[in-house]
Amino acid sequence: MTASWPGRVAVAVETPRHTSVSGLLDYASEQPLAPGTLVRVPLGKRDVPGLVWEPGPEAEAAPPVLRPVTVALTALPPMGADWRALVAFAAAYYQRGLGELALAVLPPELRKLDDTQLARRLKKLAGAPPAAAAAPPPALPELSEEQAAALAVLGTPEGRAKPVLLHGVTGSGKTEVYLRAAADALARGEQALVLVPEINLTPQLEARFAERFPGRVLVSLHSALTPAQRLRHWLQAHLGQADLVLGTRLAVFASLPRLGLIVVDEEHDPSFKQQEGARYSARDLAVWRAHHAGVPVLLGSATPSLESWQRVQEGRYRRLPMLQRIGGGAMPRVRLVDMNLLPRGTQERVLAPQLLEAIEKRIAAGEQSLLLLNRRGYAPVLHCGACAWKSGCPHCSAWRVFHKLDRTLKCHHCGYSERVPRACPECGNLDIAPIGRGTEKLQEQLAALLPQARVARLDADTTRAAGSLQQQLAEVHAGEVDVLVGTQMLAKGHDFRRVTLVAAINADGALFSSDFRAPERLFALLMQAAGRAGRDAEQAARSEMWVQTWSPTHPLFAALRKHDYDSFAAAQLEERQAAGLPPFAHLALLRAEARTAEAATGFLHDAAALIDAATAGVTIYPPVPPFVAKLADVERMQMLLESPSRAALQRTLAGWLPQLNGLRGAHKGLLRWAVDIDPLAI
DNA sequence: AGCACGCCGACT
DNA sequence: GTCGGCGTGCTC
Secondary structure, eight states, rough: OOOOOTTTTEEEEETTTTTSOOSEEEOOOSOOOOOOOOEEEEEETEEEEEEEOOOOSOOOOSSOOOOOOOOTTSOOOOOOHHHHHHHHHHHHHHOOHHHHHHHHHHHHGGGOOHHHHHHHHHHHHHSSSSSOOOOOOOOOOOOHHHHHHHHHHHHSSHHHHHHHHEETTSOHHHHHHHHHHHHHHHHHHEEEEEEOOOOHHHHHHHHHHHHHSSSEEEEOOOOOOOOHHHHHHHHHHTOOOOOOOSSSSGGGGOOOTTEEEEEEEETTTTBOOOOOOSBBBHHHHHHHHHHHHHHOOOEEESSHHHHHHHHHHHTTOOOOOOOOOGGOOOEEEEEEEEGGGTTTTTTSOOHHHHHHHHHHHHTTTOOOOEOOSOSSBBBBBBEEEOOOOOOOSSSSBBEOOOOOTTTTOOOOTOOEEEEEEOOOTOOOOOOOESSOOHHHHHHHHHHOOOSSSSSESSSSTTSSSSTTTHHHHHHHHHHOOOOEEGGGGSSOOOOOOOOOOETTTGGGGGGGGGTTHHHHHHHHHHHHTTTTTOOHHHTTTEEEEEEEOOOTTHHHHHHTEEEEEEHHHHHHHHHHHHHOOOOOEEEEEEEEEEESSHHHHHHHHHHHHHHHHHTTTTTTTTOOOSSSSTTTTEEEEEEEESSSSSHHHHHHHHHHHHHGGGGGGGSSTTTEEEEESSOOOO
16 A cells, blocks of 8 residues: 655565565655656565556555665656556456566566666667568458458447457458558557467468568567567567567566557467466456557457357447468368277277378378377376276376387476386286377387377477477478377468378367366367368368267267357357356366365365355355366365356455465465466366 | 564574 | 574564
8 A cells, every 4th residue: 555655666576465564565665656657665674666657545554664765766767557468457357466567477587687788779779770661561462352341340439439340261361461450550650569379380370470570570589488588579569669560478567668459379278278376367458458548459360259249249349250271271170089989999099090091192193291190108007907996197197108219208297207127017927018098109109000190299309409300391291291190289370282181099088177267278179180181272172070089969060060160159158158157157266286285175165254245146156176286296185166257256266365365374274376367277 | 564673493 | 512403583
């Protein structure tokens, strides 16, 4: 709490919200400091970074004596009012400390510099020429009817008054619409912000923007940049030098003094939700930011999130359909393989014979096949036939995965890794066997089944080294690969011209998950995967999407066959409404971590007891363990809160979370807790 | 979250 | 005799 006072400034300081010290702290300052100024202030024995903020409501008891601001970094232009509003909104909505969030979304390098170092960097940036001599503007491709129609709508003020959902199938040319919309913003002298779900997707989009806008300053913002690059790009955006900012979810917090357009590509992608710390949704914040700044926001997807889809139904978003592929190519034909019909004992070992045959035909024709299996490693678990030992992780409630190439057992959750034992560690039996299969094994099997083919694998293990993803993709593009095996990272965005067959090897996993969003995610993934085939219109007619499934009668597959997102979405929304789930209800998840499950559960129970659920208009569910209950020797439990009213849920949380502090002492072994607003997985 | 203070076990 | 374990408390 703080009051306006001569010589006094309110500062948002990096302190977690669940401590008594939260919100704004007061400091003395001789010179008046504008809100948004970066400062360092004393806190206890430390010097911590902070941001000057506008004073909050009057405090009844101001501290008797104020400590002075240590230093103000006045070389850096203060963070603007729009940026502060965004951060303040996000902190309140996601229930985090203002200063904690504000400083977490600034480039980490910024806090290390003093004012003179900062001034030097800024001077260097100001001196840099604004990009090389303008290359000739490229010839613009002719627009399809749907692209032209979408742009016509976007060109009118009414068309931009609401968030726009660009519902475009893979290959329909959404990117061209982004480019034209960005061109409009640039022509108005404004900046465009383009968000993509994954770092992997930035280079190709960056290339297209760079080609289209020669002479304009384009910067990227994502966590794979070096600290110095990230600071430089961030500063270029903050100073208004960058015209185009392209980045992953963290870029939604970029400081953009001339913001004129926000694009969220693949808006349905779960990667837009931060899964640690402040668990914000960059897509939702993008919509808020655009609305607050009065600029258009463009959400693009072939399979929109049901949240966005429902908003279209309610008339809050405008949908612009783009359902034709450029060049008139058809979507690939979907072929289901009923795994129940395969001979017993063969299902786990090989692909369905008809799929194998189809792949062989592609190889003979010089075309490529893409096989998706969402499991890294050779086998998800090792098993001893004699004593039933399995390769569990000693630190997590999960199996350690057998990686054959480097002969290790690796936990994909905590990273614990050991050499594969020669014999069962329990009983000494030499006959320990892998169960199930991952991408390594699939690649091995394919190589044996298709000795004439060049079989490559692309997953997080093969792309660990910097640049290796781009290099492997280049090999695929160059036609040096016949069959490409990989995880879902293959399904996203990459434009494979020679691929005419895509197969999901084990599509079902998600269907049996307890997560209510599993069908939505699976449908999106399969549609996206299908979009990888037949990007070349000439081949589109012959291209196929194969799905191996144990539940061929699931309605999801019927919709997939027809590439019918609309009916799938309608059916899902009906189920969600009946069950009182998002987007018809709002969720928050309180997660607790402790030495023992009992401590975590006890804390959650006590926390629940603080709320009068009936009066609050909120339903509180009993604590349950998450999918991986123990992670790195920490036991975890979570408790779901649900309300049909977002406001009621927000009100409850705001009053409740500060009280949880007082519960800490009563639960021995409780390590920490956190709330996740609008959780994606429950 | 840091970083202190503070009170009990095995080491040079 | 100290070094150090982490419990509890404070930070404008």
